[in-house]
Amino acid sequence: MDASSLPLDRILQGDCIEVMQSLPEKSVDLIFADPPYNLQLEGELWRPNQTRVDGVDDEWDHFTDFAEYDRFTRQWLTACRRVLKDTGTIWVIGTYHNIYRVGTILMDLDFWILNDIVWIKTNPMPNFRGVRFTNAHETLLWAQKIKGARYTFNYQAMKLLNDGKQMRSDWQLPRCVGKERIRVNGLKAHSTQKPEALLYRVILSSTRPGDVVLDPFFGSGTTGAVAKQTHRHWIGIERNPAYVAIAEARIAAVQPPPLHDSLASWENRRTRPRVSFLKLVEKGWLKPGQTLYFDSSARLTATITPEGVLQCNGLTGSIHQVGRELLHAPCNGWLHWYYLDEAAGEKRPIDELRERYLREISAAGT
Amino acid sequence: MDASSLPLDRILQGDCIEVMQSLPEKSVDLIFADPPYNLQLEGELWRPNQTRVDGVDDEWDHFTDFAEYDRFTRQWLTACRRVLKDTGTIWVIGTYHNIYRVGTILMDLDFWILNDIVWIKTNPMPNFRGVRFTNAHETLLWAQKIKGARYTFNYQAMKLLNDGKQMRSDWQLPRCVGKERIRVNGLKAHSTQKPEALLYRVILSSTRPGDVVLDPFFGSGTTGAVAKQTHRHWIGIERNPAYVAIAEARIAAVQPPPLHDSLASWENRRTRPRVSFLKLVEKGWLKPGQTLYFDSSARLTATITPEGVLQCNGLTGSIHQVGRELLHAPCNGWLHWYYLDEAAGEKRPIDELRERYLREISAAGT
DNA sequence: GCCGCGCTTGAATCACGCT
DNA sequence: GAGCGTGATTCAAGCGCGG
Numbered sequence: 001m002d003a004s005s006l007p008l009d010r011i012l013q014g015d016c017i018e019v020m021q022s023l024p025e026k027s028v029d030l031i032f033a034d035p036p037y038n039l040q041l042e043g044e045l046w047r048p049n050q051t052r053v054d055g056v057d058d059e060w061d062h063f064t065d066f067a068e069y070d071r072f073t074r075q076w077l078t079a080c081r082r083v084l085k086d087t088g089t090i091w092v093i094g095t096y097h098n099i100y101r102v103g104t105i106l107m108d109l110d111f112w113i114l115n116d117i118v119w120i121k122t123n124p125m126p127n128f129r130g131v132r133f134t135n136a137h138e139t140l141l142w143a144q145k146i147k148g149a150r151y152t153f154n155y156q157a158m159k160l161l162n163d164g165k166q167m168r169s170d171w172q173l174p175r176c177v178g179k180e181r182i183r184v185n186g187l188k189a190h191s192t193q194k195p196e197a198l199l200y201r202v203i204l205s206s207t208r209p210g211d212v213v214l215d216p217f218f219g220s221g222t223t224g225a226v227a228k229q230t231h232r233h234w235i236g237i238e239r240n241p242a243y244v245a246i247a248e249a250r251i252a253a254v255q256p257p258p259l260h261d262s263l264a265s266w267e268n269r270r271t272r273p274r275v276s277f278l279k280l281v282e283k284g285w286l287k288p289g290q291t292l293y294f295d296s297s298a299r300l301t302a303t304i305t306p307e308g309v310l311q312c313n314g315l316t317g318s319i320h321q322v323g324r325e326l327l328h329a330p331c332n333g334w335l336h337w338y339y340l341d342e343a344a345g346e347k348r349p350i351d352e353l354r355e356r357y358l359r360e361i362s363a364a365g366t
Numbered sequence: 367m368d369a370s371s372l373p374l375d376r377i378l379q380g381d382c383i384e385v386m387q388s389l390p391e392k393s394v395d396l397i398f399a400d401p402p403y404n405l406q407l408e409g410e411l412w413r414p415n416q417t418r419v420d421g422v423d424d425e426w427d428h429f430t431d432f433a434e435y436d437r438f439t440r441q442w443l444t445a446c447r448r449v450l451k452d453t454g455t456i457w458v459i460g461t462y463h464n465i466y467r468v469g470t471i472l473m474d475l476d477f478w479i480l481n482d483i484v485w486i487k488t489n490p491m492p493n494f495r496g497v498r499f500t501n502a503h504e505t506l507l508w509a510q511k512i513k514g515a516r517y518t519f520n521y522q523a524m525k526l527l528n529d530g531k532q533m534r535s536d537w538q539l540p541r542c543v544g545k546e547r548i549r550v551n552g553l554k555a556h557s558t559q560k561p562e563a564l565l566y567r568v569i570l571s572s573t574r575p576g577d578v579v580l581d582p583f584f585g586s587g588t589t590g591a592v593a594k595q596t597h598r599h600w601i602g603i604e605r606n607p608a609y610v611a612i613a614e615a616r617i618a619a620v621q622p623p624p625l626h627d628s629l630a631s632w633e634n635r636r637t638r639p640r641v642s643f644l645k646l647v648e649k650g651w652l653k654p655g656q657t658l659y660f661d662s663s664a665r666l667t668a669t670i671t672p673e674g675v676l677q678c679n680g681l682t683g684s685i686h687q688v689g690r691e692l693l694h695a696p697c698n699g700w701l702h703w704y705y706l707d708e709a710a711g712e713k714r715p716i717d718e719l720r721e722r723y724l725r726e727i728s729a730a731g732t
Numbered sequence: 733g734c735c736g737c738g739c740t741t742g743a744a745t746c747a748c749g750c751t
Numbered sequence: 752g753a754g755c756g757t758g759a760t761t762c763a764a765g766c767g768c769g770g
Contacts, residue, residue: 036743037745038745039743039744039745040745041744041745041746045744045746048761051740051741053741053742054741054742055743056743056744066473066474095743095744096469096479096481096482096507096745097479097743097744097745099469100466100469100473101469101473102466103462103466103467103470104467106466107432107466108432113462113463114498115462115498115501116461118484120484120536122764123742123762123763123764124534124742125742125743125744125762126760126761127760127761128746128760128761129760129761130521130747130760131521131747131759132480132519132745133481133532133533134532134534134535134761135481135535135744135745136534136535136536137484137536139505141466153497153498155496166492166493166496166499166500168490168500169501169502169503170486170502170503170536175743175763175764176742177741177763177764178764178765178766191742205499478745480745516748516749521759531762532762634759635759636759640749640756640758641757641758642756642757643757684756684757685757686756686758696758697758698758698760699757700757700758
């Protein structure tokens, strides 16, 4: 099989080590791997209200000892290394049960760690017995195949995702719950489905549109869904046919938005102009005296001044500053204020006007 | 040297492996270790006898470095294991450069990880070149010497420190800056001085007053300062005489507050005396033959026997055992059974009688 | 339609001391 | 050291229901 025969945008059913060995070498740009954690749970766990916790006891998470887990880890990481392009990078997620062993083996196989990232869960499961600290995070390792090689890092896209400040190594995101969690007959389809927001940061930060993303432990297919959503190619490998079916249906339902007006198109365009809110007033798209609505609320409103700042309950400041006061937290005003679109008769986010402005000046420049 | 000759509240100048080997075994309750990790700059610290071979290729050199670091790590962790009591625990702090190797070796030496904690820095150094995520955290591993052994975790003290909710594995604390940072002639006395708030959580969570805390990489002495402040004994080991002098002066200046009115004192529900249900019958507060009501229900009832156990539908057992049968789940009987208070004409929880009993024996003891 | 309340649930290495 | 009896212990979200 040569590089041209790479099976793109498909799920390959089978053992990930064997399947990867059958793929052409140096052919994928990114690997995201969510391997078994080797949790080693013993006995039952009860909540204080006398209900039982439905823990992870899947067959795929059973290993006899550390040596077997290490051998397995070394094998699949070696296979990953072979299919990665020399400029490629790999992400691996885990908890203290396995991530220290994975990190050591990554280093031993000459991967070069670029960052470790902690996914801080806003809604972790508590420690019901009060005998340890609440396990409220998981760890992601990001490593490049070859130390010193060129790699993709979309600094500006990450900065925009983080309110205009550099993205840090701590990511606060909720667990995968609610509508996003896939259920079959009311039961969770996969015991460890990851949130799409997590994969969104992974894929957006370290690939470009059109790149190939491989996930050797595909599970419910979150990696494929987000890759498709962000206009990346994807390859999934999954042993369990039931998971394959679930992931296929899930990804088929994804309708990617147009590439050009999403963060997904943001490569390292460090020169992307920042837009002053005043520009929108100067364009006449918003007018002094006009009302803006915070988070689409009918009650929280502000008035635009001729200087392009907001007035709200005696408070005057930028869209970010006023938003910050209302939220009592850091605030990217572009993402919180809405204006009344009279033609449509509905509220629209002002961020759409920023995008429109950027398209205009971009068109003028070409 | 036997346990009685443990050199408490002192700094021992020397190589930590040798010094620990000279201490009595199974003698300390807690170890906090902040080991060096930068191989290239600090290699001499852990391989005094090694000579570097010129002309080796990168791969060999690279392997040699990891192997040497691992050997050093295994040596000092083995020495730690020897001096720890069987009920003892150890904390190790590091970054992605070393913590994955440390974690693996900890596990290989049969330490049992209790938690990994991420110290999220509220004021990290930015990534000036914009080529990675801002490195905004460090990792602490907390492990016990022997899996399944009893260990100290002051759950309630931690909960109080965290606004009444259980403490999580993510700790947001600033770096050591400002007045706390020790300076000599305007320069940092130690390049990696840890904040006292970090050690406060470590020591408070996992030791009791009077326990012995050992720090094999004592540096500027933060561990000793916080241990003294919280009425724990401490032992510091440090190679560099300049650091020893700084730490000694620093700790001498610490004035511990009274123990009793701080979180540093140690009391919780787990350690108060257990009450046998029979005691309430002996006191005459409940009588053989009397009826108890489960969860205040009128239907589920039980009869007290002279032996202080319950009879319920042919079932006989303790308040916990019978409750367990009724609930089909683990049950703390104190919180589920009610008795009829004839004077008040209403049902009252039997836990109130336990509280009354505890007050009586507490008053009698003083 | 909105609000508030109650129920459910989650990658979890989840007790401890006395006999 | 094993067995056994006592008894300590939960947070954020989503969802459904009733007012």
